Amino acid sequence: MLALLVWLQYGRQPSEGHVLRVLDGDSFVMKTDGGDAEVRLFGIDSPERGQGWNRRSRAALTDLIEGETVRLEIEDIDRYDRIVARVQRARDGMDINAEQVRLGHSWVYRQYTDDPQLLRLEAAARRSRIGLWSLPEHERVPPWDWRRENRER
Numbered sequence: 001m002l003a004l005l006v007w008l009q010y011g012r013q014p015s016e017g018h019v020l021r022v023l024d025g026d027s028f029v030m031k032t033d034g035g036d037a038e039v040r041l042f043g044i045d046s047p048e049r050g051q052g053w054n055r056r057s058r059a060a061l062t063d064l065i066e067g068e069t070v071r072l073e074i075e076d077i078d079r080y081d082r083i084v085a086r087v088q089r090a091r092d093g094m095d096i097n098a099e100q101v102r103l104g105h106s107w108v109y110r111q112y113t114d115d116p117q118l119l120r121l122e123a124a125a126r127r128s129r130i131g132l133w134s135l136p137e138h139e140r141v142p143p144w145d146w147r148r149e150n151r152e153r
Helices: 004-009 054-064 096-102 116-128 142-153
Strands: 013-024 025-032 036-039 068-076 081-089
Touching: 013 036, 013 054, 036 096, 036 142, 054 096, 068 116, 081 096
Parallel strands: 036 081
Antiparallel strands: 013 025, 013 068, 025 036, 068 081
């Protein structure tokens, strides 16, 4: 519900808040003027709990933003009532979504974006075999496939 209120208040305009805790490689909780809100990074998808590279992806996002003030460019509210946003670290303007992809901690979520910058960063990480791209190929299961396979079980 809070996410909906933030959406109504800010629409697609940037919003700002303090990151309280990181949940995984593509989501976190932040404090806003209206209370705590869960945020999902737009256009990327990180390994799920129980999936290879999950802990490293979460640790990377923690290093980037935990305790930091961030700015959001809100794209949507998802079915779990999370704010879906492009996120910038306030102190230096770092694009957090892009950084997770550049460091090899997330896939580009092609179902939701075809952002050329994100696609270039993912391709470079793959070529350089950094982050999750250093794993053996059979361990590099995109999270959307992993979720589908695990729901079917």
